[in-house]
Amino acid sequence: MNMASMTISSRLSGIAGPSGVITDPAELAAYQIGDKIPRAVVRPRTGEEVAELVKFASAERLAIVPTGARTKLGMGMPPRQYDLALDMTQLDRVIAFEPGDLTLGVEAGVPLEKLAAVLAEHRQFLPLPVPFGFRTTIGGTIASGVDSPLRQFYGTARDYLLGTEFVTGEGLLARSGGRVVKNVTGYDIHKLMIGALGTLGVITKINFRTFPLPGATRAFVALFESAERALELRHRVAGSPLTPLSLEIMSPRVAELLSGDVAARIESDPIPASLLRKTHWALMAGFAGNPQVLGRCERDLCQMAQLSGATSTAVLEEDKTAGAFGRVREFIPIALASSDATTIVKMMVLPAQMKQVLASAERAAETNSLLWAALARGLGVIYFALLPTDGEQDSRRRVTQATDQILLTCRDSGGEATIPWCPAEWKSALKVWGLNRRDLDQMRKLKEVFDPHGTLSPGRFVGGL
Numbered sequence: 001m002n003m004a005s006m007t008i009s010s011r012l013s014g015i016a017g018p019s020g021v022i023t024d025p026a027e028l029a030a031y032q033i034g035d036k037i038p039r040a041v042v043r044p045r046t047g048e049e050v051a052e053l054v055k056f057a058s059a060e061r062l063a064i065v066p067t068g069a070r071t072k073l074g075m076g077m078p079p080r081q082y083d084l085a086l087d088m089t090q091l092d093r094v095i096a097f098e099p100g101d102l103t104l105g106v107e108a109g110v111p112l113e114k115l116a117a118v119l120a121e122h123r124q125f126l127p128l129p130v131p132f133g134f135r136t137t138i139g140g141t142i143a144s145g146v147d148s149p150l151r152q153f154y155g156t157a158r159d160y161l162l163g164t165e166f167v168t169g170e171g172l173l174a175r176s177g178g179r180v181v182k183n184v185t186g187y188d189i190h191k192l193m194i195g196a197l198g199t200l201g202v203i204t205k206i207n208f209r210t211f212p213l214p215g216a217t218r219a220f221v222a223l224f225e226s227a228e229r230a231l232e233l234r235h236r237v238a239g240s241p242l243t244p245l246s247l248e249i250m251s252p253r254v255a256e257l258l259s260g261d262v263a264a265r266i267e268s269d270p271i272p273a274s275l276l277r278k279t280h281w282a283l284m285a286g287f288a289g290n291p292q293v294l295g296r297c298e299r300d301l302c303q304m305a306q307l308s309g310a311t312s313t314a315v316l317e318e319d320k321t322a323g324a325f326g327r328v329r330e331f332i333p334i335a336l337a338s339s340d341a342t343t344i345v346k347m348m349v350l351p352a353q354m355k356q357v358l359a360s361a362e363r364a365a366e367t368n369s370l371l372w373a374a375l376a377r378g379l380g381v382i383y384f385a386l387l388p389t390d391g392e393q394d395s396r397r398r399v400t401q402a403t404d405q406i407l408l409t410c411r412d413s414g415g416e417a418t419i420p421w422c423p424a425e426w427k428s429a430l431k432v433w434g435l436n437r438r439d440l441d442q443m444r445k446l447k448e449v450f451d452p453h454g455t456l457s458p459g460r461f462v463g464g465l
Contacts, residue, residue: 008060009040012084015052016042020090031067031085034078034424038065038085045090047107047165047173047204054202055171057084058455065457066198068109068140071132071333075144075420076197077427080459088139091204094118102210103162108139108203124210127154129325131332139203145195149246149286149329152378157194160209164190166201169451177207192446199461200450214245214288219316219324220298222305223280227251230281231355233308234378237285238351242300246286247378248328249354252278253387254373258327263334269323275314286325331375332383336421341391343399343422343430345406347382349415354380357413364405368398380415396426407435433462 012021022028022041031038044050057064063081067073068088091107092114098104099122106115112133119125127150130141142164147156154160163177176190193203224230230249237247250258255276257263264270276282283305287297298315305313316324327334336342349357354376361384365372371387386402388395403419410417411434418434437443440463447465450456459465 008062011056012040012042012053015056016044016049020044028085031065031070031073031087033065033073033082034427036078036082039083041085041087043087043090047091047167050086050088050091050202050204051167051171051173053084053086053171054167054169054455058170058453061453062455063458064202064455065460066139066143066202068137068143069111069132069135071136072140072144072146074424076460077432077464078424078459079457080464081454086202088202088204089137091139092137095205096207097122099124099210102212103207104210105205105207106138107205108137108142110138112136112138112141119210120213123213125213126160126208126210127151128157129329131330133329138206142194142206143196143198143203147377147381149248149325149377151381152247153243153245154211158191160211161191161194162207162209164193164203164207165205166190166193166203168201169453169455173204174201192450197457197460199457199465200446202456215290216294217245217286217288217318217321218294218298219321220285220287220301220313221275221316221324222283222301222308222310222313223277224283224308224310225280227281227358228355229309230283231358233283233305233310234351234354236304236308237301238378240300240304242287242297244285244287244297244378246284246325246328248284249374249376249378250276250282250284250328251372251374252280253371254331254375255280255282257334257338257373258331260334260338262337263327263330266334266337267323267326267330269326271323271327272314272316272320275316275324280311284324284328286321328375332421335373335385335387339387339389341388341395341399341423341426343386343388343403343426344420345384345386345403345417346420347384347406347410347415347417349380349382349410349413351378351380353413353415354382357410357415358382358384360409361406364402364409367405368402370398370402391423391425396423396429399426400429403430407431411435437462 020043062083066086088109091109096105376382
C-alpha cells in the first residue's frame with residue numbers, strides 16, 4: 001500500500017472505524033465489477049457516516065459504488081472509475097413499523113428475508129418477491145429496479161414507496177416523501193432512486209406502505225402448444241372480473257430450466273414434475289382468497305383455458321405452491337447460472353404487442369443459432385434469455401446480432417428494451433441500455449444536480465451517466 005492509499009485508508013477509518021474498512025485484496029475481489037476492483041471497501045453504520053464518506057470521496061475526487069448483498073452488481077455498465085465500494089449491509093435496522101397504519105421504515109441494508117419475517121408476525125408483507133430473494137437487501141432491490149411476479153396485482157415498488165433518505169454526490173443527507181400513505185411534500189424525488197443503480201444518491205432509509213398477507217393461495221397452470229394460445233388465455237383473463245396476484249407466460253425451455261439441477265440449488269422447494277412440459281408453453285396464475293373466491297377463480301380459469309385451446313390444466317393447493325412460485329421468481333438467476341454467457345433482454349410493451357414481439361425475438365434467436373427461453377408477465381414485461389453454449393467471440397457476434405434485432409423490433413412496436421444481464425466482457429459490444437433515448441438530456445441534468453462531480457457509480461447508467 002502506497003502513502004496515498006494509507007492516507008485514504010486512515011481517513012476512511014476515522015469515519016467508519018478501523019473495522020469498517022477493508023483493504024485486503026482477497027476480500028476486495030468479491031466487490032469486482034467488470035474488470036474493476038475497488039481500492040477499499042467501507043462499511044458505514046449510520047446515514048451520517050455515509051454522508052461523511054461521500055463528502056470525503058467527492059472532495060478527493062474518488063468514485064463510490066454503493067453495494068448491498070452484491071447480487072446485482074452485474075447490471076448496467078462497469079463504472080469508469082471505482083475507488084470505494086460502499087457496503088451498506090451494516091445499516092440493517094427496522095426503524096419504524098406501524099402495523100395499524102400499514103407503514104414501515106427500514107434502513108437500506110435490511111435483507112428481504114429479515115423484513116418478510118418481521119412483517120409476517122403481523123400478517124403483513126411487501127409484494128417484492130424479487131430474483132435473488134434469499135440474499136438481496138431492500139436497498140439493492142430499490143436501486144436496481146427489479147420487479148416481481150406480484151406486479152400483476154400490486155404494481156411495482158414505485159406504487160408503495162412512500163419516501164427515502166439518501167445521500168447526494170456532494171455528501172448531503174436529503175429526504176423526500178414521508179412515512180404516511182397520505183403525504184403531500186412536493187415532488188416525488190425519492191422515486192428517482194428506483195432503478196438508478198446508485199448514480200443519483202446512496203439510499204440510507206426507505207419508507208413503505210405495507211399490505212395484509214393474502215388469504216389462502218393457489219397456483220393455476222394451463223399448457224398450450226403455442227405462445228399464441230397462451231396469450232389468448234392471458235387476454236381472456238385480463239378481460240374478465242378475475243384479479244390474479246400473478247400471471248406469467250413461459251416458453252417450453254423455461255420448464256427445462258426450472259426443473260433442472262441448477263434450479264434446485266437456487267430454490268430448494270421442488271416443482272411438481274408433471275406441472276410443466278418441455279414441449280409446451282405454459283400460463284401460470286396465482287390467486288388468493290376465501291374458499292368461495294378460490295372456487296370461482298378455479299372454475300373460471302379452467303373454462304377460459306379450455307376455450308383458449310389448453311391441452312391440460314392443473315391447480316396446486318397452497319402447500320404445493322412454494323416450489324412453483326419460488327422457481328418462477330428465480331427465473332433470472334437460474335438462467336444466468338445455466339450458461340456462462342447467458343444474456344437476458346428485458347422488453348416492455350403493451351400486452352397487445354406481446355405476440356408480435358415474442359415471435360420476432362424467437363426468429364432473431366433461431367436465425368443466429370441460439371437457444372432461448374422467455375418468461376412474460378401479463379402486463380407486458382418480457383424477459384428473453386439467450387443461452388449460448390460458450391462465451392467465445394462467435395457466440396458474442398451471434399448474440400449481438402440477435403439483441404440488435406430484438407431491440408429494434410421492440411422499439412418499432414412502441415416499447416422499450418434493455419439488456420440487464422450479459423457477460424461483463426460483452427458489455428462494450430451490446431446495447432446494454434437499449435437504443436437512443438429521447439430523455440437523455442433530462443437525465444444528464446438530473447445527474448448534474450444530484451452528483452455534480454461524478455462521485456456516485458460513474459458510467460454505470462444510461463448514456464455513461
